[in-house]
Amino acid sequence: MSQSARDLILAHLPGFPAIHAGRLYTDTSEFMAIDYGDVIAVGGRNYLVHKNESERRFGLEDPKYWVKKCQCLETGERNILKLVFHEQFPMAIGNFTVRCYRSPQKEARILRLVKGDMRFMQGETYPDERGNPVRVLEVVVGRSLDNEVEAVDLPHEAYFHEVFPGMLEKFLGTCEALSFLHENFEQHGDVRRDHIFVEYATGDWRWIDFDYSFEFHENPFGLDLFGLGNILLFLAGQGVHTMQSCGLTGSDLTATDCSALFPNRLVNLRRLFPYVPKKLNDILARFSGGAEVFYDSAAEFIADLADCRDRLPAQHKEHQP
């Protein structure tokens, strides 16, 4: 078996050091064992594994052993292969804990649904020899939205007037994309700013990673909507502002000033930036601890946001990162 992987690598990628050629995997069930130099054969192609994908938290690498950064030996293209990993775990959202499920079949289904829709990452799903649905993803060459915003070196007022209008326009597009998922009875499941990638070549914003799922019977899209509110807050505020970072104390604030789920997070941006339009602030207030009514759907959120966009001064400038 190891000879087969070596042969494939030598045939397609002769520059790769043969000493690192590993095993050829047609069954990806034991994904922890699959590592650098191994080859995964799926969907009629062979993918050389370069490394495990990882998330960086607190300066540490947290490897995701079921997500492999690969190179297709036949095409030379870089791909990400997501292997089957069923897990469930408690996830803290503010003071609440919800059970999160990682579902390969959900992600595979959404990939089929959004095929050709460039508002989303693209990929195909192929069963391996054991029937595991392996998702072969195209790499979105870009950076996450939080990095995009953090790269803007402007004081908030200039950012808000010169950059934010263009970002709001893009954000509306991603909201429409999310609404499309909901119309098709699908949750994204992990709506956060680092799951929107801004493509370098086009500047397009694209959703990635659809494999989280939650059991919210009565409000299946509530978590997605809450995620949209958080992203809007981040975009409008050019970052997250907490009581501590603003030098405010609890006695300075009301429930309407802060997030319903993160009580130290300021949503009333007009407390910091009085030029933020009231209409926009009112949208953010729907995510505050003082809110009496909530958004029932992405469509409702989009309608309010589009109205807000239309009322912004017409000095939209396309942001050049």
Place this chain on the structure above:
Amino acid sequence: MNARKICIAFDGSDNAQRAATYVGEVVGAAPGFSVTLLSIERQPDPDHFPDESAWLARIKDDQARLRAALDAAHAGLVAAGLAPDAVNELVLSGCRLAFAGARSCLPGKSVAEDLLRAAAGEGFGTIVIGRRGVSKAEEMLFGSVSTRIIRDAKGCAVWIVE
């Protein structure tokens, strides 16, 4: 509207049992009432299971739990004085989809909507629902069946039992 035709929104929870107990105490000894325990079966999302057999096993467990809770509530209502033929059960299943290649039936479905639709169809004049009381933050994130019923119910009375 026949106010004496009562339905209890029943999901087998402690809140639902409390609502059933309350209804028994209020109307058990009174003539002319009928009470229906109305359940909307909430199937688990197939996406949360590695295969069909695990999903079906969970459905079977859930159904057994609901059956036991219905039996207890039913017996409690009769013990409270309702005639046996005045206590009914109506269990409406969620969507039934084959697992393989099927998309989840849960997203987009609202238990409250299903309850109200069924209640209207059966001509219930009173809907009773137990609730534990949720914070605004919980309501925003998870939704609330009782809040939706209060908001959307038409042509009937709604009793909330806390």
